[in-house]
Amino acid sequence: MLVLRYHDQTKHHFDRFARSRGYLDWATQPDPFRRYIGAPTIELLRDALADTVPYEALFDGSAEPAPVSERSIGEFLRCSVGLSAWKQYGASRWALRVNPSSGNLHPTETYLIRDGRVYHYVVREHALEERCAFDASGEEEEAFLVALTSIHWREAWKYGERAFRYCQHDAGHAIGALRLAAALLGWRLALMPRWSDAQLSTLLGLDRDQDYTGAEREEPECLAIVAAQDPSRWLERDPSPLAEAASRGSWRGTANRLSADHAEWPIIDEVSVATRYPGRSMCDGATVRGAAVRVGSAMVQGSTVQGSTVQAARSVAPSHPRTHARSVILARRSALAFDGRGVLERNAFFSMLHRLRPPAPPWDAIDWLPQVHLVLFVHRVQELVPGVYAYLRDDAARAEWQAAMRQEFLWEPLKANDPNDPNGLFLLVPIDCRRLANRLSCDQEIAEDGFFSLAMVARLEASLRERGEWFYRRLFWECGLIGQVLYLDAEAAGARATGIGCFYDDPVHEMLGLTGHAWQSLYHFSMGVPVEDTRLTSEPGYAWEQVAGPGSR
Ligand SMILES: Cc1cc2nc3c(=O)[nH]c(=O)nc-3n(C[C@H](O)[C@H](O)[C@H](O)COP(=O)(O)O)c2cc1C
Structure with a gap:
């Protein structure tokens, strides 16, 4: 299996790290913010809708469901993949996000599909770029779709071949951040099992070569339904009509180039292709246990602490x-x-x-x-x-x-x-x-x-x-x-x-x-218990939020 070869090849050893450049090439540092130049930008609303929801409600589903609207979707994105702070040390200033990322490189991009539109989330401005308008007859309003993609280069710039792993960790963190932000608003969220990665590429326009001339490509990761009620009835829907409607839609915007130059890591391209999801109709989702295993024999190092x-x-x-x-x-x-x-x-x-x-x-x-x-x-x-x-x-x-x-x-x-x-x-x-x-x-x-x-x-x-x-x-x-x-x-x-x-x-x-x-x-x-780095100064993620407001530290 190619994935096992990739996995072995990207292990760190005591005497050797997985292959990377081994130094940070600042001249090619990727832009952390993707834009689709020429796509109309729609500012999202900035209201803090859910600031009294108790923490436990994220896990017990007890938050009162908010109506699905532009306001609540703004809050959903702000509390899952928005900016959480700007940090500064000397002349360096960088943004942190609600979702974490290995090396703060943030390979994950977020899309929203609603009412016959495909939007890209513009994290820095807390806005949506309208990538596509398509015929959405029959679509329901009380639910919407959210999708994640990865730009491998952002992680590979620093971590080389191991970067594909980190992109996947980051996607997992982002899925968790989205699910728990949905819970904050009293909503449910579930991955859509029938969508293949190829169909998701079509829906998001990732396969439109003309929109990525000279720009880093995005790899589809997952699509999820977000709804105020049980999402099961959406999960089994045939993806084809929506993917086809998007492919016939009217697309706008071209992707910005994130780095002037790139280092090539072919194994990342290979493992991306090998791990593309074919959609559930072509694979078995059952969970089976019982693989044969062998037992090792090396000794544990360390001092025993009895009782x-x-x-x-x-x-x-x-x-x-x-x-x-x-x-x-x-x-x-x-x-x-x-x-x-x-x-x-x-x-x-x-x-x-x-x-x-x-x-x-x-x-x-x-x-x-x-x-x-x-x-x-x-x-x-x-x-x-x-x-x-x-x-x-x-x-x-x-x-x-x-x-x-x-x-x-x-x-x-x-x-x-x-x-x-x-x-x-x-x-x-x-x-x-x-x-x-x-x-x-x-x-x-x-x-x-x-x-x-x-x-x-x-x-x-x-x-x-x-x-x-x-x-x-x-x-x-x-x-x-x-x-x-x-x-x-x-x-x-x-x-x-x-x-x-x-x-x-x-x-x-x-x-x-x-x-x-x-x-x-x-x-x-x-x-x-954290030890703070007092040399860093901190500003809110968005200028309109007060330093002393909820969540700022
Ligand atoms: C997948 C993943 C791997 C990480 N690995 C390390 C690590 O090995 N060492 C470390 O100090 N921080 C690690 N981090 C923390 C990141 O550096 C941190 O998330 C990033 O700088 C953004 O900061 P924030 O989490 O405060 O938003 C990791 C984070 C993620 C999500």
């Missing part, structure tokens, strides 16, 4: 938790460093784990069962022995995963103190794993200094063989969704998180005893 728990006396607690969903969403940031004394409350930790299991949002946006489970490096969680833990996001995966892992792991189920404690958490080895976590995550201190860090370990080869190579992208999306929930939960708890795309792949597998391609770590993550 010790975190000492509260020398700890630093998170700051005040946030209670409103909108302010949590807009405040989400990556920590640059953690205070190594931060301690997370046991209950907060458990409720975070609980949210990573279906069926609550954002898990209702996707139509496959969990294929990604967690290996946690727990450093400082109240009343929890530091150590390496496994967290199953689906109990049924235990036998297959346990058989694949190092046989000496304890698999000691965590004793529930409370009926709300989650199932699925197992102590594998009580150990001070701070150095281990740091080393495995490309020697990054954020993996060591937080409450915990983790590896997202995917059931890789079997899930690809069962479905097709296209599922490779979706495994990364699942990781991005996990990361997005944890990012928000960290903010809500008064703490902060950071995604970790840089880790030494096979040393992680060796530590866990995993061999072959059956299980592979796809993404790492960390959470703790």
Whole structure:
């Protein structure tokens, strides 16, 4: 399988990183903002509609549904893929967004399809560019479509061949951001399983060569329906009439060129083609388990900590938790460093784990069962022995995963103190794993200094063989969704998180005893009490928002 070749070729090793230029070529730094020059621009409304919705409503579906209108769609995009801040250090000024991105390079573009129009979201201005007007007879008004694409070059400029992985993580984060912004407005959102990537290209005009002369192309990722009610009746609709109507529509605008020059990474083009989604009629979406796995034999490095728990006396607690969903969403940031004394409350930790299991949002946006489970490096969680833990996001995966892992792991189920404690958490080895976590995550201190860090370990080869190579992208999306929930939960708890795309792949597998391609770590993550970089100055994402307004920090 080409994807497995791509995956192996883009691993980081202790003595060698995946292929990239190895330096930042500032002369070709990509423009972070795509525009379609000549397309009419429509300003979106700026009202904060949902600033009293409680944080829990994102996950329990209790927000009162807002009418689908220009106002609410403005709020939806602002709270999912809009700008969250402008940062400045010396002469450098850069924007941050509500959705995170590896290296802040933001390869993901967003489109909206509604009332016979295809719009591109202009992030910087919080506006829509009207790309296409088409005959939309029979379309209903109480729902709309939202689509994501990736511009691989934005990530490849810095990360070379590994960039395709990061584009997929980022798409997953963006799906999570869209799903939870929909929940903020009392809406549902679900990916449309019947749309092939080729049909999505036609709908979005990505296959219109004449609109991309000299400009970087966009790769289709996904299309989702957003509705105030149960979206199931839209999911099975035949995509062809809408795709054909768009292809016959009236198109405007040509894509801006993002870089003066480009480095070529042919393996990214190859893996993009190999992982294009053929649409559900041509592939089987069923979830099957039971792949054969082998067991490794290397030793775990680190010092054993028998029975010790975190000492509260020398700890630093998170700051005040946030209670409103909108302010949590807009405040989400990556920590640059953690205070190594931060301690997370046991209950907060458990409720975070609980949210990573279906069926609550954002898990209702996707139509496959969990294929990604967690290996946690727990450093400082109240009343929890530091150590390496496994967290199953689906109990049924235990036998297959346990058989694949190092046989000496304890698999000691965590004793529930409370009926709300989650199932699925197992102590594998009580150990001070701070150095281990740091080393495995490309020697990054954020993996060591937080409450915990983790590896997202995917059931890789079997899930690809069962479905097709296209599922490779979706495994990364699942990781991005996990990361997005944890990012928000960290903010809500008064703490902060950071995604970790840089880790030494096979040393992680060796530590866990995993061999072959059956299980592979796809993404790492960390959470703790942030240490702010006071040298940076901050302005709101949009000039009309007050510095002291909701979400600004
Ligand atoms: C997929 C992904 C991988 C990332 N990898 C790392 C990493 O290895 N190290 C790190 O310090 N930050 C990492 N980050 C954090 C990004 O640098 C951060 O999201 C970006 O700078 C934007 O900042 P913001 O999250 O505050 O909006 C990663 C983020 C994502 C989404």
